[in-house]
Structures are given as structure tokens and as C-alpha cells.
Amino acid sequence: MRSAATRPAERLFTVAVWAAAGAVAAVFAWMLADLVAAGAARLSWSFLVDAPASAGRAGGIGPILVSTLLILAVAIAAALPLGLGTAVWLAEFARRGSRAARRVRLALDVLAGVPSIVFGLFGNALFSVWLGLGFSILSGGLTLACMVLPILIRSTEMGLAAVPEDWRRGAAALGLSRAAALWHVILPAAAPALSAGLMLGIGRAMAETAALIFTSGYVDRLPGSLMDSGRALAVHIYELSMNVTGGDANAYASALVLIALLLVINGLAALLAERWLGRRIVTS
Amino acid sequence: MRSSITRTAALLCALCFAAGAQAADERLVLTGSSTVAPLALEIGKRFERENPGVRVDVQSGGSSRGVNDARSGLADIGMASRALEPAEADLNADAIAMDGIGLIVHADNPVHTLDADQVRAIYTGALTNWKAVGGPDRRITVVNKAEGRSTLALFLHHFGLTNRQIRAQVVIGDNEQGIKTVAGNPGAIGYVSIGTAEFDQAQGVPIRLLPMGGIAATVDNVASGRFPLARPLNLVTTGTPGPLVRRFIAFARSERVRDLVREQFFVPLAR
Numbered sequence: 001m002r003s004a005a006t007r008p009a010e011r012l013f014t015v016a017v018w019a020a021a022g023a024v025a026a027v028f029a030w031m032l033a034d035l036v037a038a039g040a041a042r043l044s045w046s047f048l049v050d051a052p053a054s055a056g057r058a059g060g061i062g063p064i065l066v067s068t069l070l071i072l073a074v075a076i077a078a079a080l081p082l083g084l085g086t087a088v089w090l091a092e093f094a095r096r097g098s099r100a101a102r103r104v105r106l107a108l109d110v111l112a113g114v115p116s117i118v119f120g121l122f123g124n125a126l127f128s129v130w131l132g133l134g135f136s137i138l139s140g141g142l143t144l145a146c147m148v149l150p151i152l153i154r155s156t157e158m159g160l161a162a163v164p165e166d167w168r169r170g171a172a173a174l175g176l177s178r179a180a181a182l183w184h185v186i187l188p189a190a191a192p193a194l195s196a197g198l199m200l201g202i203g204r205a206m207a208e209t210a211a212l213i214f215t216s217g218y219v220d221r222l223p224g225s226l227m228d229s230g231r232a233l234a235v236h237i238y239e240l241s242m243n244v245t246g247g248d249a250n251a252y253a254s255a256l257v258l259i260a261l262l263l264v265i266n267g268l269a270a271l272l273a274e275r276w277l278g279r280r281i282v283t284s
Numbered sequence: 285m286r287s288s289i290t291r292t293a294a295l296l297c298a299l300c301f302a303a304g305a306q307a308a309d310e311r312l313v314l315t316g317s318s319t320v321a322p323l324a325l326e327i328g329k330r331f332e333r334e335n336p337g338v339r340v341d342v343q344s345g346g347s348s349r350g351v352n353d354a355r356s357g358l359a360d361i362g363m364a365s366r367a368l369e370p371a372e373a374d375l376n377a378d379a380i381a382m383d384g385i386g387l388i389v390h391a392d393n394p395v396h397t398l399d400a401d402q403v404r405a406i407y408t409g410a411l412t413n414w415k416a417v418g419g420p421d422r423r424i425t426v427v428n429k430a431e432g433r434s435t436l437a438l439f440l441h442h443f444g445l446t447n448r449q450i451r452a453q454v455v456i457g458d459n460e461q462g463i464k465t466v467a468g469n470p471g472a473i474g475y476v477s478i479g480t481a482e483f484d485q486a487q488g489v490p491i492r493l494l495p496m497g498g499i500a501a502t503v504d505n506v507a508s509g510r511f512p513l514a515r516p517l518n519l520v521t522t523g524t525p526g527p528l529v530r531r532f533i534a535f536a537r538s539e540r541v542r543d544l545v546r547e548q549f550f551v552p553l554a555r
Binding site: 054055056135213214217218219220221229239241242243244245246247 | 342547
């Protein structure tokens with residue numbers, strides 16, 4: 001009798017799975033190699049801190065990095081409490097299969113698929129014009145928060161739903177209030193899902209161009225406050241590669257910085273989610 | 285743990301207060317054409333340096349937006365990369381530079397000239413193979429500009445076409461996108477800003493500008509006014525603009541920013 005691994009179909013399946021995984025890794029490696037080859041030469045400390053000159057062809061990306069981080073901070077500050085609250089309501093408070101919960105979920109799934117330019121126009125109409133925030137980092141951050149919410153909520157909700165029912169009963173048996181059980185037992189247990197959702201959201205937010213060009217805007221000056229317009233890194237890259245003649249080299253270097261920044265922020269988000277939530281399950 | 289959350293919240297509050305307290309002494313807001321935006325941004329920076337206390341905020345979004353924002357007062361100055369239309373006669377337009385539009389093909393394409401009828405036939409889909417105009421047996425990829433782009437309107441007007449007649453395979457936005465599309469496709473034909481195309485050609489990007497009406501597509505021919513397909517880059521204002529706006533427009537039209545105009549591959553105004 002031949003062993004399972006040597007059967008042709010089995011072997012073909014193994015090869016196909018490996019090839020698929022390899023192809024995905026290769027695409028990323030190719031992209032990264034392309035970026036490093038074209039952009040690494042421009043990277044330097046002064047590129048990271050200097051202001052852009054000559055419409056971005058020369059100089060650095062200092063003010064743009066600051067704007068990007070501020071926009072992201074606003075987005076997270078707005079999305080995290082809202083998202084966490086909605087996820088908790090969906091997973092813990094709404095009755096299983098209730099109509100309200102189904103509708104909220106449907107709304108979230110639709111929102112998750114809405115093209116970013118639609119969020120951009122919505123953000124421009126609501127935050128910039130109607131609420132009078134104008135072109136500002138605040139407008140951009142809040143628009144991104146709307147975009148990130150569906151991803152954040154859905155993945156947190158999945159995480160909460162995956163916490164075994166016994167834990168809730170156990171907490172109730174010990175006399176913990178619902179809020180205390182949530183805070184001390186269930187949320188910490190769902191922390192990995194929360195941080196995964198946060199990372200996906202941050203990834204989407206950092207890569208965003210269309211939603212930001214009409215909300216946080218185009219100005220590449222160092223923002224003095226959240227009410228100032230500030231250009232995000234992704235907008236800068238798009239502008240340099242599609243609109244500014246001779247901006248390609250700096251576009252590549254900026255893209256490299258964006259990817260590095262994404263890795264660093266994702267690492268930080270994972271670490272913080274673990275610290276804030278994950279550790280309590282042991283200590284308390 | 286809890287204190288770190290509190291601290292983050294306090295920091296955010298402080299930032300918001302700072303946001304409320306901050307106010308620039310004098311602020312000019314420009315919105316509109318993505319073509320003009322980089323130039324306006326640089327002119328704005330120089331204007332800020334020469335006029336301390338003034339802030340110039342430039343936002344892009346397209347010529348139509350520039351005209352609308354200038355009219356509605358959302359912007360102090362609108363930017364439009366085209367001449368004003370008859371329906372926009374209530375606005376003032378001040379040109380700060382010229383920009384020529386030229387047809388480009390891939391550098392490997394042996395076709396060196398196309399007359400207006402051939403261009404029309406290609407863009408309306410009547411001609412679909414380069415063989416018909418003396419080229420190799422290769423399908424023509426028609427690259428057109430997106431609806432709302434000033435270059436599109438100028439191109440259509442010049443060749444007497446409407447956008448519904450055009451059979452395009454690729455629809456693009458900004459100049460560099462057009463150049464990258466044509467450079468990556470030996471069968472493509474498109475139209476872009478001549479200054480941009482000249483620069484990219486000099487950088488070794490495989491594209492070639494075609495002459496129009498027998499006149500070579502060069503920045504010099506645009507500057508002298510001989511090249512037929514050119515457009516003004518305008519600053520649009522409404523009614524009687526305030527002193528700061530007038531000062532900025534005068535500055536943007538002056539000799540002091542000619543180097544910036546050239547740096548953006550546009551053509552300075554003839555003196």
C-alpha cells in the first residue's frame with residue numbers, strides 16, 4: 001500500500017498549496033525589492049525631517065510624516081471607543097439573531113465594501129463643509145475613522161463571539177457584574193482579535209488617498225494644529241507619481257517610508273493591545 | 285495602564301484646544317486644478333516667505349471645482365487649467381502660465397506624424413490598427429482623459445469631437461499617469477502636457493511627441509504661440525477681489541516666479 005503523501009493527487013495538492021503561498025510571498029518580495037532599488041538611495045535622516053521643496057521633487061517629507069501620524073491618531077481616537085462599543089453591543093448585549101443586530105451587521109458589511117472615494121466625498125460634505133471643519137487633519141482623521149470602523153467592529157465582534165460561553169457563566173457565578181466580566185475577562189480574551197482588526201484598519205487608513213484628498217487636503221506645510229490642512233503620505237506618493245513631473249524618485253522613497261511606518265505602527269498596536277488588555281487576564 | 289489612557293486623552297484634549305486657539309493672521313485659500321496645484325503651492329510658499337503673517341493654503345480637486353469654489357466663496361482664488369467658458373463670464377481669470385498639449389506615442393512606434401483626420405479616426409474607433417497609418421500590424425490602444433479634465437475639453441474642442449464619440453481603451457487622470465500608460469504599451473496613443481513629456485523623454489522614458497498641424501510639439505513653440513493646442517493656467521476670482529488676493533495674483537504673474545513656472549515644466553507668459 002502506498003502512503004498518502006506519494007499518491008499523485010496528494011502530491012499535486014501539496015505542490016499547489018506551496019506554490020500559492022510562495023507566489024504571495026514573491027509578490028510582496030518583488031514589490032519591496034522594486035521599492036528598495038528605486039527609493040533606498042534617497043532615504044536619509046534629512047529626507048525624514050526636511051520639508052518638501054519644488055513640489056516634492058526635492059527636499060524631504062518631514063511635515064507630511066507629522067500630518068500622517070496626526071490623521072492616524074485622530075482616526076484611532078475616534079474609531080476605537082465607537083468600534084469597541086458597537087462590537088460589545090453586537091456580541092454581548094444584542095439578542096442572538098435579533099433584527100436590530102442583523103441590520104447593524106448588514107450596514108457594517110456594506111460600509112466595509114464602500115469605495116474610499118465615496119468616504120472622501122461624504123467626509124468632505126459632512127466634516128469639511130457641514131460641520132465647518134474645512135480642510136483639516138480633524139476632517140481627514142474622522143473620515144478615516146468612518147472607513148476603519150466596519151473592519152474594526154467586525155473583527156472585534158468575531159473575537160468576542162469566540163470567547164467560550166463558560167467564561168461568562170463562570171464570571172456570573174463568581175458574582176461579577178456584566179461590565180466587570182467584560183472588562184476583566186472577556187475583552188482581554190478577545191484582545192488578539194481586537195489588535196488584528198486595529199492593524200487591518202490602520203493598514204487601510206495609512207494607504208488611503210481618495211478619502212483624504214478632499215478632507216485633510218493637499219497643503220504640505222507642518223501643521224500647527226488639528227484644524228490645519230495636512231497632506232498624508234499616501235496622498236504625497238500619489239501626487240508625486242501621477243502629477244508631479246520628475247517626482248518618481250521621491251515617490252519611491254516615500255513609499256518605502258510608508259511601508260516601514262506601517263510595520264512599526266502595526267507592531268506597536270499589537271504590543272499595546274496585548275499590554276492594555278491581554279495582561280489583565282493573568283493579573284486580575 | 286489606566287494612567288496611560290488618561291494621559292493620551294489629556295494630550296488629545298490639549299491638541300484640540302490648541303486647534304481652537306490657533307488662527308493665522310491672513311489666509312488665502314486656493315482650490316482647483318490638479319495641474320496648477322503644484323505650481324500654486326510653490327508660488328504660495330515664496331509669497332509666504334516675502335509676506336510674513338500670510339498663509340497660502342492650496343487644495344487640489346480639478347478645474348471645475350476651482351471655478352465653483354471661487355464663485356461660492358469657498359476659496360479666495362480658484363485654479364483652472366483652461367480658459368473660462370462663456371457661462372463663466374461673471375468671473376475674472378488671470379493667466380499665470382501656459383501649457384501645451386501634445387499627442388504622444390511609444391518610442392518604438394515608427395509613425396512620426398498623424399494628420400487631424402487620422403487622429404479623429406483613431407479616437408473615434410474608425411481606425412484600430414497602426415497598419416492603417418503606416419505603422420506595424422499592431423492594435424491601437426486609445427488613451428483618453430477622464431471626464432471633467434480640462435485637457436479632455438481642449439482636445440475635444442481642437443478636433444471637433446464630443447466625448448461620446450470617443451472609443452477609448454484606457455481612461456487616465458493626470459499627466460504622469462498618461463505618460464506611464466503610453467510608455468508601458470507600444471500600441472498606445474495619448475495626449476499630455478508637452479513640458480512634462482519633454483522632461484520624461486529626456487529622462488529616457490520611451491515616449492515620443494508627435495507634431496500637430498506640422499508644428500513640432502516643443503515648449504518653445506508653445507511659448508511663441510505657434511503651437512495650436514495650448515491652454516492658459518488661470519487663477520479665477522469673483523467680483524472685486526480684496527487687496528491680498530490682488531497682491532497674490534500680481535505676484536504669481538510677475539517675473540519673480542518665472543523660475544518656478546519653468547521648474548514645473550510649464551511655459552511662462554510671454555512678455
